[in-house]
Amino acid sequence: MSITAQGAQAPEQTRSGACCCASRSGRPETPAVATVTDTRAQDMARVPGGSFVMGSESFYREERPLRRASVEAFWIDPHPVTNAQFQTFIEATGYVTLAERAPDPALYPDADPALLAAGSLVFIKPSQPVGLRDHSAWWAYVPGACWRHPEGPDSSIAGRETHPVVHIGHADAEAYAAWAGKSLPTEAEWEFAARGGLDNAIYPWGDDPAPDGKIMANTWQGRFPWENLAEDGYEGTSPVRTYPANGYGLYDVVGNVWEWTSSLYERTEGQAEGETKACCLPGNAADLDIRLAVKGGSHLCAPNYCLRYRPAARQGQTLDTSTSHIGFRCVLRDTS
Numbered sequence: 250m251s252i253t254a255q256g257a258q259a260p261e262q263t264r265s266g267a268c269c270c271a272s273r274s275g276r277p278e279t280p281a282v283a284t285v286t287d288t289r290a291q292d293m294a295r296v297p298g299g300s301f302v303m304g305s306e307s308f309y310r311e312e313r314p315l316r317r318a319s320v321e322a323f324w325i326d327p328h329p330v331t332n333a334q335f336q337t338f339i340e341a342t343g344y345v346t347l348a349e350r351a352p353d354p355a356l357y358p359d360a361d362p363a364l365l366a367a368g369s370l371v372f373i374k375p376s377q378p379v380g381l382r383d384h385s386a387w388w389a390y391v392p393g394a395c396w397r398h399p400e401g402p403d404s405s406i407a408g409r410e411t412h413p414v415v416h417i418g419h420a421d422a423e424a425y426a427a428w429a430g431k432s433l434p435t436e437a438e439w440e441f442a443a444r445g446g447l448d449n450a451i452y453p454w455g456d457d458p459a460p461d462g463k464i465m466a467n468t469w470q471g472r473f474p475w476e477n478l479a480e481d482g483y484e485g486t487s488p489v490r491t492y493p494a495n496g497y498g499l500y501d502v503v504g505n506v507w508e509w510t511s512s513l514y515e516r517t518e519g520q521a522e523g524e525t526k527a528c529c530l531p532g533n534a535a536d537l538d539i540r541l542a543v544k545g546g547s548h549l550c551a552p553n554y555c556l557r558y559r560p561a562a563r564q565g566q567t568l569d570t571s572t573s574h575i576g577f578r579c580v581l582r583d584t585s
């Protein structure tokens with residue numbers, strides 16, 4: 250194939266992804282064949298194809314059953330897309346993210362009007378112990394919160410250029426991927442990549458949560474959600490590459506931010522309605538039925554409450570939801 254600049258081929262895709270709410274569930278066109286000389290693969294990591302055991306039967310029910318899956322070889326971003334990378338995309342395209350657009354009241358007839366301002370869900374640490382059943386004790390819909398203003402209008406990403414971008418809806422991630430000539434990973438691709446070549450290990454680095462006492466990812470230490478000891482150095486997101494890479498050279502696969510995939514999240518047999526909501530992943534104003542799998546856990550995952558900083562862990566996220574701990578990374582397939 251000819252080598253083209255990544256931004257040159259997709260302006261129409263990008264604009265169509267930005268134009269209106271209807272595009273939120275739209276899919277970008279499939280990228281062309283990638284080769285090792287493809288400029289799009291520059292700075293990406295190569296993951297060999299293979300067969301592996303997906304899922305886990307040792308933790309949460311939604312990870313079951315163990316099943317064999319296989320993936321073809323592919324390229325993947327070595328870390329989640331950063332604020333600086335996302336800013337380059339925005340400057341090149343003028344794209345406006347989901348969180349920056351006011352929801353259409355017609356789509357949310359039962360919604361509190363206060364929730365129909367442009368905004369996003371922000372984690373706000375309670376000042377004292379709270380019950381763990383009521384997500385609203387630590388999640389707030391903050392008007393004006395978006396990728397540029399992660400905690401709300403008065404906050405900014407200055408100094409956080411190398412942190413993962415957050416407050417990204419699924420369509421936002423797909424729009425970025427289309428612009429870059431890439432795709433979002435399937436859940437199987439993501440999990441295979443995150444395992445780094447270690448079959449059946451609990452974590453991307455093995456079974457010990459902290460080998461030789463070394464902190465391997467940005468998670469939550471302390472009693473969620475009111476006590477964040479930040480023993481890993483960060484209460485919120487952290488610069489990518491802060492912690493060791495896995496066997497495929499991938500950083501921040503677990504912890505830091507959850508990452509979107511392109512795969513539908515299906516309820517496991519026996520899993521009742523209402524149990525699909527993660528302890529830390531609230532739905533948005535309208536609880537739309539379609540959910541896609543997000544992977545890897547985030548800086549809000551605490552071992553005593555949400556031990557989801559593992560390759561097998563998964564949650565279902567509604568397409569119209571953005572939060573302060575969901576980002577993404579892209580893949581590039583050899584053939585599509």
Ligand SMILES: [Ca+2]
Binds near residue numbers: 467468480482484548
């Ligand atoms: Ca942390």
Ligand SMILES: [Ca+2]
Binds near residue numbers: 501504505546
């Ligand atoms: Ca992650």
